[in-house]
Amino acid sequence: MTTTSAPRELAPRYDAAAVEPRIYQRWMESGAFTPAPTKPEGAERFVIIQPPPNVTGALHLGHALTAFVEDILIRYHRMRGDDTLWLPGVDHASIAAQFVLDRILAEEGESRQSLGRERYLERMWRFMDETRDFIGEQHRRLGASLDWTRMRFTMDEGSARAVRVAFKRLWDAGLAYRGEALVNWCPRCRTTISDLENIKAEEAGTLWTIRYHLARADGSPDPDAWITVATTRPETLFGDTAVAVHPDDERYASLVGREAVLPFIGRRLPIIADGHVEREFGTGAVKVTPAHDFDDYEIGRRHGLPMVNVFDEEARLTEEAGPFAGWDRYDARKGVVAALAESGDLEGERPHQMVIGRCDRCRTVVEPRLSVQWFIRTKPLAERAMASVRERRTRIMPAHFEKVYNHWMENIHDWAVGRQLWWGHRIPAWYCPDGHITVTDVEAGPDACDECGRPAAELRQETDIFDTWFSSGLWPFSTLGWPDRTPDLERFYPTSVMETGYDILFFWVARMMMLGLFCTDVEPFHTVYLHGIVRDPYGQKMSKTKGNVVDPLQVVEEIGADALRFALVSGTSPGSDQRLTQARLEGGRNFTNKLWNAARFVLSARPEPMVEPAGEPTLPERWIRSRLAEVTERATRDLDELDLAGYVGTVYDFAWSEYCDWFLEAAKIDLRRQDASPGERTRVWRSLAEVLAGVLRLLHPALPFVTEEIWATLHRVDPEVTRGEELLITAAWPAVGARDAAAEEAMERVISTTRELRNLRQELEIQPAEWRAVTIVAGSATADAVLREAEPYISDLSRSKLTINPPGTGIPEHAAGTALGFAVIEASDAERRYVVDRHERERTELTEQIERVRALLASEFATKAPPQVVQRERDRLAELEARLAGLDEKRAIPRSGYSSRATDRC
RNA sequence: GGGCGAUUGGCUCAGCUGGUUAGAGCGCACGGUUCACAUCCGUGAGGUCACUGGUUCGAAUCCAGUAUCGCCCACCA
Numbered sequence: 001m002t003t004t005s006a007p008r009e010l011a012p013r014y015d016a017a018a019v020e021p022r023i024y025q026r027w028m029e030s031g032a033f034t035p036a037p038t039k040p041e042g043a044e045r046f047v048i049i050q051p052p053p054n055v056t057g058a059l060h061l062g063h064a065l066t067a068f069v070e071d072i073l074i075r076y077h078r079m080r081g082d083d084t085l086w087l088p089g090v091d092h093a094s095i096a097a098q099f100v101l102d103r104i105l106a107e108e109g110e111s112r113q114s115l116g117r118e119r120y121l122e123r124m125w126r127f128m129d130e131t132r133d134f135i136g137e138q139h140r141r142l143g144a145s146l147d148w149t150r151m152r153f154t155m156d157e158g159s160a161r162a163v164r165v166a167f168k169r170l171w172d173a174g175l176a177y178r179g180e181a182l183v184n185w186c187p188r189c190r191t192t193i194s195d196l197e198n199i200k201a202e203e204a205g206t207l208w209t210i211r212y213h214l215a216r217a218d219g220s221p222d223p224d225a226w227i228t229v230a231t232t233r234p235e236t237l238f239g240d241t242a243v244a245v246h247p248d249d250e251r252y253a254s255l256v257g258r259e260a261v262l263p264f265i266g267r268r269l270p271i272i273a274d275g276h277v278e279r280e281f282g283t284g285a286v287k288v289t290p291a292h293d294f295d296d297y298e299i300g301r302r303h304g305l306p307m308v309n310v311f312d313e314e315a316r317l318t319e320e321a322g323p324f325a326g327w328d329r330y331d332a333r334k335g336v337v338a339a340l341a342e343s344g345d346l347e348g349e350r351p352h353q354m355v356i357g358r359c360d361r362c363r364t365v366v367e368p369r370l371s372v373q374w375f376i377r378t379k380p381l382a383e384r385a386m387a388s389v390r391e392r393r394t395r396i397m398p399a400h401f402e403k404v405y406n407h408w409m410e411n412i413h414d415w416a417v418g419r420q421l422w423w424g425h426r427i428p429a430w431y432c433p434d435g436h437i438t439v440t441d442v443e444a445g446p447d448a449c450d451e452c453g454r455p456a457a458e459l460r461q462e463t464d465i466f467d468t469w470f471s472s473g474l475w476p477f478s479t480l481g482w483p484d485r486t487p488d489l490e491r492f493y494p495t496s497v498m499e500t501g502y503d504i505l506f507f508w509v510a511r512m513m514m515l516g517l518f519c520t521d522v523e524p525f526h527t528v529y530l531h532g533i534v535r536d537p538y539g540q541k542m543s544k545t546k547g548n549v550v551d552p553l554q555v556v557e558e559i560g561a562d563a564l565r566f567a568l569v570s571g572t573s574p575g576s577d578q579r580l581t582q583a584r585l586e587g588g589r590n591f592t593n594k595l596w597n598a599a600r601f602v603l604s605a606r607p608e609p610m611v612e613p614a615g616e617p618t619l620p621e622r623w624i625r626s627r628l629a630e631v632t633e634r635a636t637r638d639l640d641e642l643d644l645a646g647y648v649g650t651v652y653d654f655a656w657s658e659y660c661d662w663f664l665e666a667a668k669i670d671l672r673r674q675d676a677s678p679g680e681r682t683r684v685w686r687s688l689a690e691v692l693a694g695v696l697r698l699l700h701p702a703l704p705f706v707t708e709e710i711w712a713t714l715h716r717v718d719p720e721v722t723r724g725e726e727l728l729i730t731a732a733w734p735a736v737g738a739r740d741a742a743a744e745e746a747m748e749r750v751i752s753t754t755r756e757l758r759n760l761r762q763e764l765e766i767q768p769a770e771w772r773a774v775t776i777v778a779g780s781a782t783a784d785a786v787l788r789e790a791e792p793y794i795s796d797l798s799r800s801k802l803t804i805n806p807p808g809t810g811i812p813e814h815a816a817g818t819a820l821g822f823a824v825i826e827a828s829d830a831e832r833r834y835v836v837d838r839h840e841r842e843r844t845e846l847t848e849q850i851e852r853v854r855a856l857l858a859s860e861f862a863t864k865a866p867p868q869v870v871q872r873e874r875d876r877l878a879e880l881e882a883r884l885a886g887l888d889e890k891r892a893i894p895r896s897g898y899s900s901r902a903t904d905r906c
Numbered sequence: 907g908g909g910c911g912a913u914u915g916g917c918u919c920a921g922c923u924g925g926u927u928a929g930a931g932c933g934c935a936c937g938g939u940u941c942a943c944a945u946c947c948g949u950g951a952g953g954u955c956a957c958u959g960g961u962u963c964g965a966a967u968c969c970a971g972u973a974u975c976g977c978c979c980a981c982c983a
Contacts, residue, residue, distance in 0.1 A: 010942095200980090207983080231983060244983095278982045286983050295981040354983085400910065404978070407909070411979080502978095537918085539976085559945095570931090571919075576911085577976090579918065583932045586945075593945045601942030649920075649930080664942080672941095755949090762949045768938055853926085860963040861925095869925050869964090876926060 008717050009603055010710065014596040016560025020705045024140055027708075032078070032729045033147045039083045039491055046077035047495040049476050050146060051508070052089035052154060055131055056100045059138040061534040061542065061580065062501055064552040065572065067144045068565045069499050069531060069644060074145055075701035076639045079733040085492050086145065087479055089152040090135055092128075094424040094468045095189055095197075095361045101127055101423075117422050124423050128155070138553060143561045143704050145729065152479045154471040155425070161443070162478030163425045163471050166519050168441040171429075175377045175518070176417075178429075178437065182297045183416045185369035186359040187315035187329075191420040192373060194467060195413060196507050197360040205232050207352035208337060209283055211345040212243055212260035215268050221261040227252065227271065228347050230282025232354055233292075234340070235332040237262065238321040239310040240269055242288040244299055247273035249284050263345060264336075265322045274299050291370040307370055313420075315367050329367070374418040374427055374464060381514035382409040388513060394523040397642060398575035401502060401530055408506050415511075417467045424465035431460050473511035476524035483519075495525045497642070502530040502575055529642055532577035534568065539579055550580060562703040563588035569702060570648045591652060592706045595699070598660050599710040602692050603717055605671055607681040610718075614679025619789050620666035621687040622740050623747035627658050628694045629737035635698050636736070651698045659691060662751060666793045673792070689714065689721040697734045704729065749783070750790040752819035757798035760816050760823070763838070764831050772826050774800035777809045779821035779886070787820050800825075817842065817883065839887060846884045853877045 027033065039045075048070050053063055074086040098112075101124055105111055112120055132153065139146060152158065170176040184198040185191070209230050213221030227243055243260050245252040252271070259268045269287075276299060277286055290300025291307040300307055310320045315329045324332045340346040357366040386409045388394045389402055396402050418427060428445070430438045436451035438459065448455050471478070476498070480489040494516075498509060509528055516524030535541055536548040543549065555564045566588030571578040617625075631654040638647035670676060670684045693714060700707045711728040714721055725731040757774065766772060776794075778784035787794070787804045795802040807821070814832035815822035816839070827835065853873055862870055 012942095013945095229983085233983080276981080281982050289983090293981085293983075295983070298981070355980090404910070407979070506978095573919090581918065581932080583918075587931060590943095590945045594943065597943035597946085599942080604942075645920080653930080660942085661947090668941095759949065762937070765937090768948075769940090849927085856926095856963090862963085864963045865925070872926065 008713065010596065010600040010713055012600070014560075014593060014706060014709075016562065016592070016705065017557055019709050020143065020556075020561055021141070023705050023708050024143060026727070027145065027729055028148075030727055030730070032727065033086070033145045034149055035083060035085050035147065040081065043081060043083040044077075045492065045496065046074070046082040047085045047087075047492045048074060048497050048499065049087045049479055049495050050089055051498075051500045051504075052091040052152075052472070052475065053135045054093040054096050055090045055128060055135070055153075056093060056097050057135060059135060059142075059552055061550055061552055061568070062531075063135075063139075064142060064564065065531055065534060065568050066499055066501070067139055067142050068569050069529065069572070070497075071142075071144050071704070072569065072644055072647075072701040073497060073499075073639070073642070075704060075729065076733065078145070078729070079697070079700065079731060081732070083491070085150075086147055087150045087152065088136060088139070088144075088146040088148060089154070089475070089479060090132060091468065091472060092153065092155040092424065094419060094421050094465065095191065095193075097124065097127075098189070098421055098423050099361055112422070120422055128153075141553060141556055141561065143565070145704070150479070154468070154475070158481070159471050159474070159478050160425055161441070162474045162482055163466060164428045164441040164443065165483045166474055166515060167428060167466075167470075168439055169519065170376060171439040173518075175380065176374065176439070177377065178372060178374050180370065180372045181375070181414075181416070182291070182294055182368050182370050183373055184357065185313070185315075185367045185371075186362065186364055187311075187313065187367055188362045188364040189359060189421075190313050192369075192371070192416050192418060193359060193361075193366065194416060194469075198357040198366045199360050200355050200357045202353055203356040205352050205354045205356070206349050207232055207282060207354075208234055208340075208349045209347040210234065210237075210263075210287075210340055211347055212262065212269065212287070213345075214255070215259040215261045219261070219266075219268060221266075226345075227255055227260055227285050228283045229285045229287045231287055232352060233289075233333070234336040235317070235324075235329050236289045236292045236310060237287065237336060238265060238317065238324070239289040239291050239308040240267070240287045241290060241300065241305040241308060242269050242303065243271045243285055244274045244277050244288050245271065245285050246277040246279045247275060249277075249279050252285060263340060263343070264324075265320075270303075270305075272299075272303050274302065292368050294368055297368070297370075309370050311367060311369065373416050374429070374462075376415040376417050378412045378415050378514065381518055382412045382510075384517045385409055385510065385513040388517065388523045394513065394526060394528060396528045397530065401505065401528075401575060405505060405510065408510060415467070417470050418462075418464035419467055420463075421465055424468060425471055427462040427464050427466060429462040430456075431462070433458060469507055469511055470515075472508055473515040474519065476512055476516060477520055493520070493524075494522050497527045497529055498525040499529040499531065502532060505530060527642070530575050531572060532575060535577055535579050537579055537581045539577075555585060559585060559589040560592060560705065562592045562705050566591055566648065566652075566703060569644050570652070572645055574642070591656070592703060594656060594660060595695075595703070595706055596710065598655075598664060599692060599696075599714070601664065602685075602688050603713060605668070605685060605688065606717060607671065607678065607685055609678060610682050610685075611678045613683035613686055614677060615683055617683065617687065618666070618670060619743060619747055619750065619786070620663055620670075620793065621684065622743035624659065624663040624687065624691050625737060626740040626744050627654065628691050629739050632694065632698060632734050633736045636733070639701070648702050651695065651702070655695050655699065659695060662747075663691065664688070665797060669792050669796050686721070689718060693721050693723075694734050696728060697731060700728050700731075746786045746790075749786060749819040750794060753823075754794050754797045756816065756818040757794070757800055757823060757825075760825060760835070761798070764825075764827070764834060768799070771799050771801055773803070774798075774826065775803040775805055775824040776818070776820060777805045777811050777815070777822045777824070778807045780807055783807070783820045811886075811889065817886065822886070843884070843887050846880060846887070850877065850880045850884060853880065 051066060070086060074084055078084045115123060167176060183192045186193050207230055209228050211226040211228050214225040216222045229243055240262055255271045256273045258271050260271055262269055288296045288299050290296045290305050291309045308320055310318050312318055317324045317327045317332050319325050324335055327335060359366055386406055389396060389405060396405060428440055430446055432449040432452060432454045434452055436449050438446045438450040440446045446456060449459060476495050477493055480493050482489055512524050533541060540548060552564060567584040571584060631650055634650045635647050638650060667684055667688045671681055696707045696711050708728045715726055776787055778787050784806050791802050791804060811822045812824055814835040815824045816835055853876060857873055
């Protein structure tokens with residue numbers, strides 16, 4: 001670390017861009033991010049395994065939000081002395097990585113094909129080495145206190161082994177199998193994709209109606225008899241193996257059992273009845289293409305139809321398509337339609353809204369494709385995963401996502417885990433020439449075929465790799481050493497909170513639950529915290545194409561990571577989207593600035609010499625400490641309940657509206673009093689500094705940089721205030737102090753009174769700089785005592801030369817009511833007139849209010865509401881009546897004033 | 907076709923298990939050159955809590971329905 005001078009003051013302006021990296025460096029050097037070598041005695045576990053960002057990705061606001069939420073929780077628990085681990089990682093993201101590398105290869109004049117598997121993978125690893133640290137670097141800039149010594153990668157050795165072992169166990173348990181099924185195929189990525197990666201949306205299409213001529217006895221088409229089918233995909237016609245109608249559809253009843261002839265190639269198609277067909281749709285007759293449509297596949301299976309594959313892996317028509325063999329699917333569509341039109345068999349076409357699935361990665365229209373694939377049998381896994389949530393062993397926040405989770409789990413399909421890509425974990429299955437399958441978790445592969453004992457040399461490994469989410473699903477424990485029972489696994493598993501966007505609840509959270517329970521017999525985390533999407537100010541999703549993307553790092557450069565963190569976290573609510581506006585960002589920046597300046601004042605106000613504190617604490621001192629106690633309690637509770645916006649808001653309000661607005665101002669007055677002794681000054685300053693220290697501790701998880709920077713100076717200036725704790729990141733979370741209800745109540749009245757005086761001055765258009773004489777007649781003995789103690793504050797903060805009269809002193813007509821008694825302001829006749837009028841209005845209002853409460857108390861409310869609530873209303877009525885009595889009393893008194901009966905208005 | 911969520915001052919959002927006069931930030935109006943901060947300070951205006959009905963002594967809050975917006979799931983070619 002560079003040696004810097006050690007200033008005892010803070011710079012006039014907080015320069016986040018300069019301070020933040022320096023502070024981060026200090027944290028790194030302190031080792032604060034890494035858990036102690038052994039678990040501290042009695043410490044509770046708090047562990048978050050970071051959702052690994054894609055290795056190829058640039059940091060976006062979603063990552064930033066995740067990092068901030070997790071960092072706040074980790075810092076909080078670290079300060080509490082819990083056994084804390086936050087483990088970072090990156091995901092190898094098969095398809096996404098391939099996508100990016102393909103582009104790079106294209107620039108280099110190469111391609112996947114030109115390189116071949118081996119050289120391609122070498123190139124990929126080189127690419128990984130170049131980009132792997134990128135996202136971590138960005139997280140460091142955000143202030144994320146991740147334990148970088150435990151950095152993991154879903155393609156590292158540990159993950160690879162976990163993948164093999166998990167798959168072997170699934171295979172042995174009969175939960176992994178290989179079979180033929182219709183899967184989603186992306187013709188551009190040339191791989192299977194999961195249901196989740198197949199993004200469906202309404203699109204405009206065309207519905208064609210086509211005549212299929214009935215077959216005559218010799219199999220030739222009858223030119224005069226036909227059945228008209230409706231289709232949106234004429235090009236799949238070559239894969240038709242039947243025509244289906246509804247069993248109860250009388251229009252076609254006579255045709256069921258006959259055959260139609262497929263145009264172009266003359267295949268004979270049985271006309272079958274199937275309940276799945278909608279009579280109302282199209283013509284009520286549908287061509288059945290089992291190899292290229294999920295519905296038709298089911299029909300085909302029910303009726304034992306042949307399944308004819310007409311597309312190759314790039315969705316070009318195969319030899320099955322006769323004259324159209326080799327055509328692209330969309331060219332073929334046009335060609336088929338044109339040919340049918342020419343032959344007169346195209347009956348009609350009309351525009352049609354339909355749902356089209358596109359590849360999540362490349363937006364290419366997904367093609368259902370019949371192929372032999374590896375599957376995970378998910379039903380039994382899903383059962384357990386649902387039970388965990390139902391029985392509260394894992395809690396989902398917000399709770400309503402439980403329904404979404406259950407619904408998905410209940411309707412889950414088997415998971416097609418194979419991908420026809422190169423970059424990823426290769427499925428550890430070997431085939432022998434006799435068709436036997438051997439699955440092993442041994443990296444080198446099996447010695448021999450499990451079934452027939454053929455030697456390894458004759459076995460051939462599966463070329464498919466796993467869906468990226470398979471290794472991601474093992475993440476919470478593969479990162480801790482599983483399948484070995486490592487000390488880390490023992491100490492840190494299961495983890496505490498899984499924080500991620502609700503948009504990957506199924507992709508990832510659901511799979512971690514299923515695989516976690518299967519592999520480790522325990523839920524991988526206790527709480528799933530789902531955050532929403534960060535949108536632009538108009539509620540639009542951010543996207544590169546819209547050009548409305550906010551780059552977190554740019555924001556950090558401009559206003560600092562703390563400010564961004566404040567903006568994002570104060571707007572977050574689990575499960576809900578938020579809009580990020582300039583105003584919110586400025587709010588964050590302003591708050592760091594406010595803190596900085598408050599601290600700057602505190603540091604500069606330190607009296608010299610510092611001596612033994614002396615004297616009793618003032619009302620503001622007692623008040624602020626009591627308030628800090630309450631805020632500490634609330635902030636702690638908010639954090640325990642994962643209400644982060646609540647936590648930030650609580651401390652923000654306290655710091656700004658109570659500490660800065662009132663206590664700081666009150667303390668200034670005490671520190672500047674001529675008659676204050678050094679001991680008293682020391683005491684007041686200590687209160688100032690200690691409460692500031694309390695605020696810094698409370699705020700550190702939310703605004704780690706600015707609080708740490710202020711802390712450093714505070715510690716240098718007065719280590720007693722920081723209790724000798726040099727670094728805030730490892731300082732103790734504050735304990736809840738004692739409350740002082742009397743002080744809180746009294747100070748509240750002092751504040752109200754001050755406000756009322758300011759308000760009155762403004763209404764009377766008194767110049768802000770002008771000091772006026774004000775006499776306050778205390779409303780009660782208590783108020784009298786409070787007034788005498790608070791006189792300097794009320795005076796100074798309202799620019800009043802204050803005189804305090806005891807209760808019962810005469811109250812002139814132009815006195816104004818305040819929380820502590822009547823205030824008589826030195827005034828001109830016009831001003832007096834104004835105050836008198838003002839009080840007429842007040843009197844009317846008061847009378848109305850009293851009427852309302854009386855009516856309420858006369859109603860059933862009095863007998864049916866809980867006694868406590870009724871009592872509150874009674875108390876309120878008494879206070880209103882007392883105030884009214886005070887007003888009346890005042891009016892009864894001649895202007896000269898004289899003593900009268902005391903009334904307790906306080 | 908199912909399901910979920912939202913609807914609170916001009917804008918963005920808080921309002922827990924129903925309980926006084928519904929809060930905040932931004933914006934707006936007025937005022938502020940003193941020793942933390944104009945990235946600030948002070949004062950103020952502004953809300954039939956989407957609508958209809960119900961439960962209740964009492965509803966922004968609970969229930970039912972309606973409307974609008976958004977999202978998720980789904981096998982009408």
